[in-house]
Amino acid sequence: xxxxxxIALVTQVAVFHNKQAFDQLVRKYQSPVRRFFLNQTLxxxxxxxxLAQETFIKAYxxxxxxxxxxxxxxWLMRIxxxxxxxDLRARKQTYDIEDSSAVRQSANTGDSNIxxxxxxxxxxxxxxxxxCITLQLIDGYPIDQISKITGIAENTVKSHLKRGKDKMANxxxxxGYGG
Amino acid sequence: xxxxxxxxxxxxxxxxxKQTIEDNGFTERVMMNLPETDMAESRVRRLSxxxxxxxxxxxxxxxxxxxxxxxxxxxISGGKQMLINAIEVFLxxxxxxxxxINPWVVVLLLGFVLVFLPYQTIRKLSATL
Numbered sequence: 193x194x195x196x197x198x199i200a201l202v203t204q205v206a207v208f209h210n211k212q213a214f215d216q217l218v219r220k221y222q223s224p225v226r227r228f229f230l231n232q233t234l235x236x237x238x239x240x241x242x243l244a245q246e247t248f249i250k251a252y253x254x255x256x257x258x259x260x261x262x263x264x265x266x267w268l269m270r271i272x273x274x275x276x277x278x279d280l281r282a283r284k285q286t287y288d289i290e291d292s293s294a295v296r297q298s299a300n301t302g303d304s305n306i307x308x309x310x311x312x313x314x315x316x317x318x319x320x321x322x323x324c325i326t327l328q329l330i331d332g333y334p335i336d337q338i339s340k341i342t343g344i345a346e347n348t349v350k351s352h353l354k355r356g357k358d359k360m361a362n363x364x365x366x367x368g369y370g371g
Numbered sequence: 372x373x374x375x376x377x378x379x380x381x382x383x384x385x386x387x388x389k390q391t392i393e394d395n396g397f398t399e400r401v402m403m404n405l406p407e408t409d410m411a412e413s414r415v416r417r418l419s420x421x422x423x424x425x426x427x428x429x430x431x432x433x434x435x436x437x438x439x440x441x442x443x444x445x446x447i448s449g450g451k452q453m454l455i456n457a458i459e460v461f462l463x464x465x466x467x468x469x470x471x472i473n474p475w476v477v478v479l480l481l482g483f484v485l486v487f488l489p490y491q492t493i494r495k496l497s498a499t500l
Contacts, residue, residue, distance in 0.1 A: 249404060365379075
């Protein structure tokens with residue numbers, strides 16, 4: 193369920209069009225939303241910020257549809273997930289993101305070694321696996337919440353997590369972690 | 372029970388999970404790019420209220436000019452008479468009319484009303500979170 197302060201802020205935005213209240217919501221949730229996109233885009237900061245901005249604008253436009261049956265963060269992450277997959281589909285028409293050297297290059301600039309390794313390991317995963325892995329291991333969502341955010345059945349989420357974790361664990365072992 | 376892979380991954384992602392991204396003007400950029408729906412919406416709402424008021428006034432004037440009350444009274448009393456007639460016909464014909472009802476049809480209809488409709492409502496609500 194949504195927390196009371198979030199519901200109060202959402203009500204302020206939806207009923208009174210209070211932009212100050214929406215400003216508070218953006219400040220509160222900008223970090224997890226941008227971090228989610230940063231991990232999905234393998235460290236492309238510019239693209240992450242553009243997608244995060246689009247997410248918040250969509251949330252503002254559709255805030256009256258938020259029913260409070262889940263937390264505001266889950267609702268927001270669902271919008272973020274849809275925004276990411278819309279963008280992924282649009283860009284797949286021109287080139288395959290998995291083989292994009294531009295994305296990998298941007299992932300390798302200005303980051304610490306651990307971030308480089310995370311993005312390199314993430315690059316091994318399929319988009320759905322990457323989304324499930326980041327939502328569980330970085331954002332800390334349980335499987336039922338991941339299922340709600342992504343609209344993927346819980347058993348499929350479990351399969352994505354299993355495959356993703358196996359791939360990442362092999363990569364880490366090959367690169368000297370856990371030894 | 373957690374296996375070695377889970378422990379390894381948890382350790383690996385520990386730092387990333389703690390990472391907080393500084394705002395650095397992001398919120399201001401979002402707020403600047405929000406669509407200006409307020410003014411447009413309030414204008415549409417105001418126009419809608421004016422249109423409703425206009426229609427109401429026109430309706431009252433037409434009602435007054437055409438002496439509308441007897442028409443409404445006639446319609447109500449006519450409707451009442453039709454309802455009474457329908458009940459009378461039903462009461463007269465019902466005991467002599469045999470309608471065979473298939474119990475499976477009743478079960479299916481009950482199933483639809485008691486199971487399918489609430490299921491659809493819950494599905495729609497959960498889809499909007």
